Amino acid sequence: xxxxxxxxxxxxxxxxxxxxxxxxxxxxxxxxxxxxxxxxxxxxxxxxxxxxxxxxxxxxxxxxxxxxxxxxxxxxxxxxxxxxxxxxxxxxxxxxxxxxxxxxxxxxxxxxxxxxxxxxxxxxxxxxxxxxxxxxxxxxxxxxxxxxxxxxxxxxxxxxxxxxxxxxxxxxxxxxxxxxxxxxxxxxxxxxxxxxxxxxxxxxxxxxxxxxxxxxxxxxxxxxxxxxxxxxxxxxxxxxxxxxxxxxxxxxxxxxxxxxxxxxxxxxxxxxxxxxxxxxxxxxxxxxxxxxxxxxxxxxxxxxxxxxxxxxxxxxxxxxxxxxxxxxxxxxxxxxxxxxxxxxxxxxxxxxxxxxxxxxxxxxxxxxxxxxxxxxxxxxxxxxxxxxxxxxxxxxxxxxxxxxxxxxxxxxxxxxxxxxxxxxxxxxxxxxxxxxxxxxxxxxxxxxxxxxxxxxxxxxxxxxxxxxxxxxxxxxx
Amino acid sequence: xxxxxxxxxxxxxxxxxxxxxxxxxxxxxxxxxxxxxxxxxxxxxxxxxxxxxxxxxxxxxxxxxxxxxxxxxxxxxxxxxxxxxxxxxxxxxxxxxxxxxxxxxxxxxxxxxxxxxxxxxxxxxxxxxxxxxxxxxxxxxxxxxxxxxxxxxxxxxxxxxxxxxxxxxxxxxxxxxxxxxxxxxxxxxxxxxxxxxxxxxxxxxxxxxxxxxxxxxxxxxxxxxxxxxxxxxxxxxxxxxxxxxxxxxxxxxxxxxxxxxxxxxxxxxxxxxxxxxxxxxxxxxxxxxxxxxxxxxxxxxxxxxxxxxxxxxxxxxxxxxxxxx
Numbered sequence: 085x086x087x088x089x090x091x092x093x094x095x096x097x098x099x100x101x102x103x104x105x106x107x108x109x110x111x112x113x114x115x116x117x118x119x120x121x122x123x124x125x126x127x128x129x130x131x132x133x134x135x136x137x138x139x140x141x142x143x144x145x146x147x148x149x150x151x152x153x154x155x156x157x158x159x160x161x162x163x164x165x166x167x168x169x170x171x172x173x174x175x176x177x178x179x180x181x182x183x184x185x186x187x188x189x190x191x192x193x194x195x196x197x198x199x200x201x202x203x204x205x206x207x208x209x210x211x212x213x214x215x216x217x218x219x220x221x222x223x224x225x226x227x228x229x230x231x232x233x234x235x236x237x238x239x240x241x242x243x244x245x246x247x248x249x250x251x252x253x254x255x256x257x258x259x260x261x262x263x264x265x266x267x268x269x270x271x272x273x274x275x276x277x278x279x280x281x282x283x284x285x286x287x288x289x290x291x292x293x294x295x296x297x298x299x300x301x302x303x304x305x306x307x308x309x310x311x312x313x314x315x316x317x318x319x320x321x322x323x324x325x326x327x328x329x330x331x332x333x334x335x336x337x338x339x340x341x342x343x344x345x346x347x348x349x350x351x352x353x354x355x356x357x358x359x360x361x362x363x364x365x366x367x368x369x370x371x372x373x374x375x376x377x378x379x380x381x382x383x384x385x386x387x388x389x390x391x392x393x394x395x396x397x398x399x400x401x402x403x404x405x406x407x408x409x410x411x412x413x414x415x416x417x418x419x420x421x422x423x424x425x426x427x428x429x430x431x432x433x434x435x436x437x438x439x440x441x442x443x444x445x446x447x448x449x450x451x452x453x454x455x456x457x458x459x460x461x462x463x464x465x466x467x468x469x470x471x472x473x474x475x476x477x478x479x480x481x482x483x484x485x486x487x488x489x490x491x492x493x494x495x496x497x498x499x500x501x502x503x504x505x506x507x508x509x510x511x512x513x514x515x516x517x518x519x520x521x522x523x524x525x526x527x528x529x530x531x532x533x534x535x536x537x538x539x540x541x542x543x544x545x546x547x548x549x550x551x552x553x554x555x556x557x558x559x560x561x
Numbered sequence: 562x563x564x565x566x567x568x569x570x571x572x573x574x575x576x577x578x579x580x581x582x583x584x585x586x587x588x589x590x591x592x593x594x595x596x597x598x599x600x601x602x603x604x605x606x607x608x609x610x611x612x613x614x615x616x617x618x619x620x621x622x623x624x625x626x627x628x629x630x631x632x633x634x635x636x637x638x639x640x641x642x643x644x645x646x647x648x649x650x651x652x653x654x655x656x657x658x659x660x661x662x663x664x665x666x667x668x669x670x671x672x673x674x675x676x677x678x679x680x681x682x683x684x685x686x687x688x689x690x691x692x693x694x695x696x697x698x699x700x701x702x703x704x705x706x707x708x709x710x711x712x713x714x715x716x717x718x719x720x721x722x723x724x725x726x727x728x729x730x731x732x733x734x735x736x737x738x739x740x741x742x743x744x745x746x747x748x749x750x751x752x753x754x755x756x757x758x759x760x761x762x763x764x765x766x767x768x769x770x771x772x773x774x775x776x777x778x779x780x781x782x783x784x785x786x787x788x789x790x791x792x793x794x795x796x797x798x799x800x801x802x803x804x805x806x807x808x809x810x811x812x813x814x815x816x817x818x819x820x821x822x823x824x825x826x827x828x829x830x831x832x833x834x835x836x837x838x839x840x841x842x843x844x845x846x847x848x849x850x851x852x853x854x855x856x857x858x859x860x861x862x863x864x865x866x867x868x869x870x871x872x873x874x875x876x877x878x879x880x881x882x883x884x885x886x
Contacts, residue, residue: 317822317825360781362692362693363690363691363692363777363779364690364691365690366688366690366776368690369688369690385688386686386833388685388686388688389683389685389686390685391685391688392693467649467650467658467665470660470665471665474660474662474663474664474665475663475664478662478663479662480660481647481660481661481662481663481664481665482645482660482662483596483647483649483660486596486647489649491660519680519683520680520681520683520699521683521684521685521699522702523680523681523683523699523701523702524680524702526702526706527702527705527706527709527710530710541710541712542712545695546694546695546782547695547782548782549782550781550782550783551694551695551782551783552695552783553695553714554706554712554713554714554715555713555714555715555716555809556712556713557711557712557713558711558712558713558737559710559711559712560711
């Protein structure tokens with residue numbers, strides 16, 4: 085039986101950030117993910133916004149962790165070589181009453197030490213955000229807001245953590261937890277492991293994992309958000325992330341963009357009961373269009389190239405990050421809804437602190453590999469650089485995905501870094517993420533995936549078992 | 562920087578016909594680039610017959626039709642063909658950058674013909690709600706999987722839209738022993754050719770639901786069913802007409818869009834609605850010396866029309882080169 089000091093349950097941004105933080109120390113740490121790949125749960129449908137720390141009520145844990153997380157993210161982005169673009173955000177007011185609310189949001193933000201907040205007027209907006217509705221009268225400008233790729237962030241945390249010794253088990257669903265006092269016996273997909281501590285970062289299923297361990301003291305309620313992506317051709321439609329005034333349950337329908345350049349409208353916010361309900365709806369589309377057009381009237385429905393929905397794991401108003409004193413060694417990191425992506429590095433630090441407070445010895449490794457080797461994305465480098473790359477490796481000149489300009493070399497590289505499925509390839513390389521939706525590159529990607537992983541074509545899946553792309557191989561060879 | 566009289570982007574029926582026509586009209590320095598490892602473009606996966614009735618007065622399969630042009634073009638030494646060559650950038654001064662395994666190349670021709678074909682509209686473009694499981698294919702991708710790769714995408718199929726590729730693929734699935742349970746068409750009549758409605762649909766007793774639309778796609782990992790309803794005159798669902806069809810595969814065949822992202826990058830005026838270049842004359846664009854032909858100029862029903870259109874583009878390019886020489 086494998087014996088660990090800490091087992092992290094959940095391979096989203098929270099779990100992997102914790103895994104990376106713990107990989108600094110002389111500990112044996114593992115991470116369990118029930119899906120075929122990391123980031124396939126909540127993280128994959130995150131909007132990718134690194135929030136500055138506004139719009140969270142003062143006095144909540146998440147408000148504090150958001151501001152800390154924003155600062156940590158920019159530091160970590162440099163260590164892990166991920167594109168972090170500090171684009172700034174505008175919370176836009178359309179009338180006097182809203183403009184007054186901005187003052188309160190500014191005051192709250194300043195109390196949390198959110199840097200650089202200032203109110204900008206109509207003239208400033210006309211100059212600096214030309215496509216914003218001319219009905220806007222003022223905005224709160226938060227310069228430290230940024231964008232990042234949420235799934236690549238997860239992959240980068242994980243890759244670096246693995247280099248530093250983290251053991252990751254994918255397709256490993258935790259089925260039972262037996263408290264041994266001290267320690268726990270975990271059964272995951274039929275295998276048994278022993279661990280001294282458990283960190284429960286299981287997202288939508290954190291309540292079930294907690295209950296399994298004996299702490300049935302909260303419920304995760306999924307809140308659905310539908311988001312719609314526009315063609316990259318509209319990348320420069322806006323300069324900042326645009327927010328309306330926040331409502332009680334969400335930050336409203338935003339106009340943002342992904343770190344890869346696709347404008348994004350949404351997300352909606354609707355409480356649902358099914359933790360697997362990732363469907364999009366006609367009503368969601370209407371809401372997103374209506375809300376986004378209020379901010380940017382020129383948004384065109386025909387520019388939509390993709391849509392998806394995600395579920396926020398809601399457990400009351402705040403995050404739940406605590407040691408369950410009744411179950412020594414069991415730590416819940418649950419209810420990490422927005423701004424969880426931003427807060428993740430701060431959550432990781434806090435979790436390490438809780439482990440230490442509860443008797444885990446954190447002794448630094450002699451060698452900690454702080455940096456990660458950056459992968460290459462042809463779409464994000466100048467052609468002159470592509471030219472020299474192709475000379476060194478012909479594979480960079482072999483384009484697989486025409487819409488997003490992804491080479492076979494990048495695809496193979498992504499597989500060597502852990503991609504096992506078509507969605508995993510899409511998240512890592514952007515192949516299939518463009519306007520043709522994989523119509524042209526699917527067969528080639530399937531072949532490369534099959535070849536590199538030694539699987540038959542019929543076993544190639546979209547996102548794990550049950551989602552095989554084709555039913556049968558009838559070719560003679 | 563390589564210099565050329567004429568560069569043609571795309572080695573499908575359009576690019577090949579344009580190259581041959583330009584040569585026959587006096588252009589002797591031609592480079593044709595094709596991203597695939599073969600010439601022929603999408604014809605290679607169109608193994609059904611019906612090609613060439615107008616142009617050759619006989620009925621050929623797609624590969625046979627392509628082969629006639631391939632043989633001809635390969636016999637002309639003045640046309641250089643560069644395969645596995647992927648165009649990534651075109652500028653307003655007609656500098657084209659393309660990648661090949663092993664090299665990045667730049668060429669500045671006096672004239673350029675874009676024969677880049679078209680892409681299929683996706684489920685996302687027509688905003689069909691629901692989940693995003695495996696089993697949703699554009700009709701063209703399904704065609705490639707079956708005809709080129711020998712892979713069967715699914716066994717119980719619903720086709721959305723009655724475009725020609727969708728109809729042809731409905732028959733193709735039936736021939737492979739799969740079951741096509743329905744073709745769902747929002748309009749009152751087929752968008753495809755009459756002959757395809759007869760030969761691919763009626764002959765195989767495939768149910769067609771006109772004035773119907775798919776409301777939602779269901780299924781977690783793999784497609785499980787679609788919800789369908791009748792539409793009213795405003796294309797909204799008619800109350801009380803909803804029903805489900807179980808299936809493991811959805812084919813989307815709802816139209817084609819010219820691929821003109823390269824010339825758009827170069828600053829050519831593009832009609833936002835059709836994605837075709839805005840031009841006064843057939844095959845010309847707002848930049849002198851930049852021509853567009855075949856399905857990237859306008860989506861045609863028949864390859865024969867693509868050939869005719871592209872021959873004209875080749876001739877126009879030759880005339881243009883004559884006037885600037």
